[in-house]
Amino acid sequence: MSFSQRLHDKAQPIWEASHNHPFVQGIGDGSLNLEKFKFFMKQDYVYLIDYARLFALASMKATSLEHMSMFAKMLDATLNVEMDLHRQYAAKLGISNGELEDTQPAPMALAYSSYMLSVSERGSLIDLVTAILPCAWSYYEIGKKLAEIPGAMEHEFYGEWVTMYQSEEFGEIADWLIKLIDQLAEGLPDNELTRLEEIFLHTSRFEYMFWEMSYNEETWPAHVR
Numbered sequence: 001m002s003f004s005q006r007l008h009d010k011a012q013p014i015w016e017a018s019h020n021h022p023f024v025q026g027i028g029d030g031s032l033n034l035e036k037f038k039f040f041m042k043q044d045y046v047y048l049i050d051y052a053r054l055f056a057l058a059s060m061k062a063t064s065l066e067h068m069s070m071f072a073k074m075l076d077a078t079l080n081v082e083m084d085l086h087r088q089y090a091a092k093l094g095i096s097n098g099e100l101e102d103t104q105p106a107p108m109a110l111a112y113s114s115y116m117l118s119v120s121e122r123g124s125l126i127d128l129v130t131a132i133l134p135c136a137w138s139y140y141e142i143g144k145k146l147a148e149i150p151g152a153m154e155h156e157f158y159g160e161w162v163t164m165y166q167s168e169e170f171g172e173i174a175d176w177l178i179k180l181i182d183q184l185a186e187g188l189p190d191n192e193l194t195r196l197e198e199i200f201l202h203t204s205r206f207e208y209m210f211w212e213m214s215y216n217e218e219t220w221p222a223h224v225r
């Protein structure tokens with residue numbers, strides 16, 4: 001079994017919980033409360049700023065020009081394609097780009113991005129790729145599953161979100177990272193693979209918690225904000 005398949009199997013119950021989360025299902029059937037989506041968009045925007053930084057760091061850690069170039073493309077796609085979706089939604093919701101960028105990260109979002117950054121700064125390229133893989137791969141899976149719901153891609157508000165994450169372009173990023181992790185894992189001892197598995201499970205859990213945080217609009221208590 002490939003290492004990526006092993007990771008996927010281990011994280012399956014967590015990914016299943018994310019897919020069944022009322023926030024995700026609400027995007028799919030169009031019933032999600034707009035205020036919850038607004039909260040998510042703003043938090044996700046600042047999360048993506050740190051996520052984009054990880055591609056710059058990956059480019060730094062890469063040992064071939066081909067890999068450097070691919071990470072540079074992912075950095076560009078995050079800043080200029082994925083985050084553009086957020087800017088477009090924000091415009092529809094009356095939120096300016098400045099307000100988006102100035103969003104104060106909620107405790108959970110801050111914990112998640114800080115964890116990814118610290119694992120990636122301290123570790124090698126495979127640590128970094130393991131940490132970010134659930135972000136790219138689980139969103140693609142969610143996008144594809146939601147796209148199977150009749151009318152989800154045509155929904156007047158949430159349709160663009162589903163269309164973006166189920167897209168071939170987004171899937172190519174996930175597929176490339178999956179192939180890379182399998183290459184990088186070749187020949188590593190099992191205790192090392194188990195250590196990496198824990199990183200993958202942690203960021204998978206954080207993915208679940210991000211939906212939960214957004215559904216409950218959880219932020220800092222008002223008196224310490």
Ligand SMILES: Cc1ncc(CN)c(N)n1
Pocket residue numbers: 044047048082134135136139207210
């Ligand atoms: C929290 C989170 N995780 C993953 C993705 C997909 N890049 C995202 N936009 N937001």
